[in-house]
Amino acid sequence: MDNMLLICRGLCASAGEKAILHDVDFEMRSGEAHVLMGPNGAGKSTFGHVIMGDPAFQVTGGSIVFDGIDIVGLSTDKRSKAGLFLSFQAPVEIPGVPLRSFLRAMVDAHGLKMKNKEFKGRIKELSAELDMNPAYLDRELGVGFSGGEKKKVEMLQLLLLRPKLAILDETDSGLDVDALSVVSRGMELYRQECGGTLLVITHNTRILERLTVDRAHVMVAGHIVDEGPASLIDEIDAQGFERYETAGLAIEGK
Amino acid sequence: MMATQAMILEHAAAMPAPTWHFLKMNDTAIEIPEGLEISPHVKVSGPAKILKGADDIERAVEGAQEAWSAKHPAPTQQEIAEREAFLAAEVDATYGGTAQSDYQKHADALEASRSLSQAFEHGLGSEAAMFLQRVAGKRVVVEGEAGQNVEVDMIVKSVPEAVSVAAIDVVAKCGAEVNVRVTVDSQDADNGTNGIAGTTIRVFADVGSRVGIERAQTLGEGYIDLDDIALFAQDNAHVTVKQTVLGADVSFTGLAGDLRGQDSNVVVDTRYLGRGMQKRDFNYLLRHHGPRTKCELRANGVLMDECSKTLRGTIDLIRGCKGAEGSESETVLLIDEGVRNKTVPVILCNEDDVAGNHGATIGHIDEKQLFYLASRGLSQEEAEAMFASAIVEQAALDAGSSEIRESVIRLGERLAPGFDEIFEEEEI
Ligand SMILES: Nc1ncnc2c1ncn2[C@@H]1O[C@H](COP(=O)(O)OP(=O)(O)OP(=O)(O)O)[C@@H](O)[C@H]1O
Ligand SMILES: [Mg+2]
Numbered sequence: 001m002d003n004m005l006l007i008c009r010g011l012c013a014s015a016g017e018k019a020i021l022h023d024v025d026f027e028m029r030s031g032e033a034h035v036l037m038g039p040n041g042a043g044k045s046t047f048g049h050v051i052m053g054d055p056a057f058q059v060t061g062g063s064i065v066f067d068g069i070d071i072v073g074l075s076t077d078k079r080s081k082a083g084l085f086l087s088f089q090a091p092v093e094i095p096g097v098p099l100r101s102f103l104r105a106m107v108d109a110h111g112l113k114m115k116n117k118e119f120k121g122r123i124k125e126l127s128a129e130l131d132m133n134p135a136y137l138d139r140e141l142g143v144g145f146s147g148g149e150k151k152k153v154e155m156l157q158l159l160l161l162r163p164k165l166a167i168l169d170e171t172d173s174g175l176d177v178d179a180l181s182v183v184s185r186g187m188e189l190y191r192q193e194c195g196g197t198l199l200v201i202t203h204n205t206r207i208l209e210r211l212t213v214d215r216a217h218v219m220v221a222g223h224i225v226d227e228g229p230a231s232l233i234d235e236i237d238a239q240g241f242e243r244y245e246t247a248g249l250a251i252e253g254k
Numbered sequence: 255m256m257a258t259q260a261m262i263l264e265h266a267a268a269m270p271a272p273t274w275h276f277l278k279m280n281d282t283a284i285e286i287p288e289g290l291e292i293s294p295h296v297k298v299s300g301p302a303k304i305l306k307g308a309d310d311i312e313r314a315v316e317g318a319q320e321a322w323s324a325k326h327p328a329p330t331q332q333e334i335a336e337r338e339a340f341l342a343a344e345v346d347a348t349y350g351g352t353a354q355s356d357y358q359k360h361a362d363a364l365e366a367s368r369s370l371s372q373a374f375e376h377g378l379g380s381e382a383a384m385f386l387q388r389v390a391g392k393r394v395v396v397e398g399e400a401g402q403n404v405e406v407d408m409i410v411k412s413v414p415e416a417v418s419v420a421a422i423d424v425v426a427k428c429g430a431e432v433n434v435r436v437t438v439d440s441q442d443a444d445n446g447t448n449g450i451a452g453t454t455i456r457v458f459a460d461v462g463s464r465v466g467i468e469r470a471q472t473l474g475e476g477y478i479d480l481d482d483i484a485l486f487a488q489d490n491a492h493v494t495v496k497q498t499v500l501g502a503d504v505s506f507t508g509l510a511g512d513l514r515g516q517d518s519n520v521v522v523d524t525r526y527l528g529r530g531m532q533k534r535d536f537n538y539l540l541r542h543h544g545p546r547t548k549c550e551l552r553a554n555g556v557l558m559d560e561c562s563k564t565l566r567g568t569i570d571l572i573r574g575c576k577g578a579e580g581s582e583s584e585t586v587l588l589i590d591e592g593v594r595n596k597t598v599p600v601i602l603c604n605e606d607d608v609a610g611n612h613g614a615t616i617g618h619i620d621e622k623q624l625f626y627l628a629s630r631g632l633s634q635e636e637a638e639a640m641f642a643s644a645i646v647e648q649a650a651l652d653a654g655s656s657e658i659r660e661s662v663i664r665l666g667e668r669l670a671p672g673f674d675e676i677f678e679e680e681e682i
Pocket of ligand 2: 044045046089169170
């Protein structure tokens with residue numbers, strides 16, 4: 001059990017009547033990089049949201065232990081403060097709130113005790129790092145941002161908060177080549193500077209080219225149907241999910 | 255030394271077409287306390303003249319009247335008879351033969367008078383406007399000659415136990431561009447102060463002119479704010495008004511506009527914060543006369559604690575304004591249970607081929623937003639505090655002048671110490 005950061009055992013979750021996650025076992029050690037793959041609608045985003053405590057889903061069975069504590073009963077903001085981070089597949093827009101004010105509120109909520117000068121300096125540094133126009137800081141959060149810009153803002157928050165575990169839900173999707181390399185660089189920075197643990201949910205292998213993956217998991221129809229070393233990614237890249245889907249149906253059927 | 259007498263300005267900020275009386279929001283009463291010293295603390299920078307009895311606006315309206323009357327000959331007896339017959343049939347159809355509403359009678363009388371100066375209405379009503387003019391004494395006149403670009407900044411700085419009012423006339427001649435920015439602020443004061451600050455602004459925007467009015471109110475506790483605006487827009491004139499209401503115990507904001515000229519356009523953006531026991535009263539009345547005229551009213555606010563807010567927004571699409579479009583929209587975030595929020599959007603329509611829209615988003619922080627913010631460590635309380643502070647930050651970011659910016663930042667600092675750090679200039 002040493003340096004286990006996340007352990008899910010028999011995790012079941014649903015949205016109202018609809019059961020989405022079934023008996024999910026999932027483990028990550030501190031400092032590792034994992035990949036979660038699976039066809040559309042498999043439940044990958046749901047898994048990320050359930051770990052983060054999204055009230056839209058109910059945990060109907062099993063446990064989630066993060067950094068040694070069972071977090072199932074913990075509110076989302078407390079999970080964030082405990083060191084969890086979820087980069088949203090579709091980041092939410094907050095009209096009326098300038099990005100800068102939001103970042104400040106976030107840093108304060110985390111009790112990071114950053115003096116204003118330090119805060120500004122850090123943001124400036126990160127904006128440069130992520131090739132982000134600092135003018136965005138005065139714009140309302142997400143409003144009128146392009147898909148790529150929204151993802152960069154997610155990376156900026158990740159690097160500002162330096163969580164223990166970051167779940168990146170398709171942070172790479174819909175990005176052009178330049179933005180993709182910016183996100184890759186952000187991931188590298190997070191791992192190097194913060195010794196961060198990373199769970200990458202993705203449909204593309206491009207983003208994984210510059211990442212040393214420790215383990216890969218495959219989810220189909222709410223079940224973890226396979227897991228293995230990084231080579232599993234290439235197998236799936238070549239063969240797709242078909243072989244699991246029949247297996248998944250078999251599980252569903254019984 | 256002159257001082258105020260106690261009085262009540264009844265039926266201020268009235269809606270032209272009243273709604274149910276029991277809602278108690280058809281109009282408001284403004285209470286003027288006794289013994290406030292009349293002391294206009296008004297500072298003006300930029301090209302403006304300050305004098306008693308200035309009548310530039312009156313003359314501009316007279317000029318417009320001549321042109322308008324020439325272009326709109328009085329209806330013949332036959333046309334009047336036809337119109338009356340039509341209206342009678344309409345009334346029969348709509349009200350089952352009951353009498354015309356008072357509103358309709360008043361509106362018809364106004365039309366029949368064919369007088370532009372009578373149609374030049376004030377947002378807080380004529381009684382309140384007269385009070386404000388009387389207290390202000392002199393007028394500040396800002397005039398933009400044809401093709402000229404004029405920028406004027408003003409500060410109304412209130413002091414305790416006094417009433418400080420600026421009466422401002424803006425005349426933008428054909429093709430001129432005039433921007434007036436007004437800060438309504440107060441000296442730092444202790445608890446238990448009493449004071450009134452106000453402005454009454456008349457705008458005459460001639461053909462093809464552009465007028466921008468920006469007014470930010472950051473008064474301290476104990477003050478009453480009176481914000482009265484009357485607009486008149488000729489052909490192709492564009493008027494934008496930006497109002498920021500952040501301070502004062504009680505604020506009355508009233509704007510009336512006459513979109514007389516074809517293709518004229520009025521945009522009003524209002525941003526407000528209400529907290530504690532504060533009262534916020536807003537009244538908007540836009541009358542579309544000209545064809546293809548456009549107006550847009552947008553209000554965005556955050557209400558917390560036990561404050562109360564009323565907003566009346568009337569868009570009147572008058573016969574003859576073919577192709578006109580009016581829209582009003584409101585976004586209000588209600589943070590606490592004790593908040594009282596009332597909104598009446600009214601769209602009056604006496605013309606086909608026009609569009610009137612209203613939309614409102616009133617409520618609490620949306621679930622998805624709340625989860626997103628929580629995933630970044632913000633509790634519900636922290637998220638709400640962020641929205642309230644963001645209103646003030648946005649106001650500082652969007653400020654059109656350094657005076658407005660500084661007074662907004664000072665208010666932010668009073669609400670949350672440390673606020674001003676956000677805006678400290680970076681060292682180069
Ligand atoms: N709030 C909800 N209510 C009902 N059903 C939901 C809800 N959220 C997700 N689902 C359903 O759960 C299933 C899994 O959705 P999820 O978004 O987790 O899939 P995904 O693996 O992330 O897919 P993709 O690769 O397309 O992003 C889908 O069938 C989806 O329709
Ligand atoms: Mg997904």
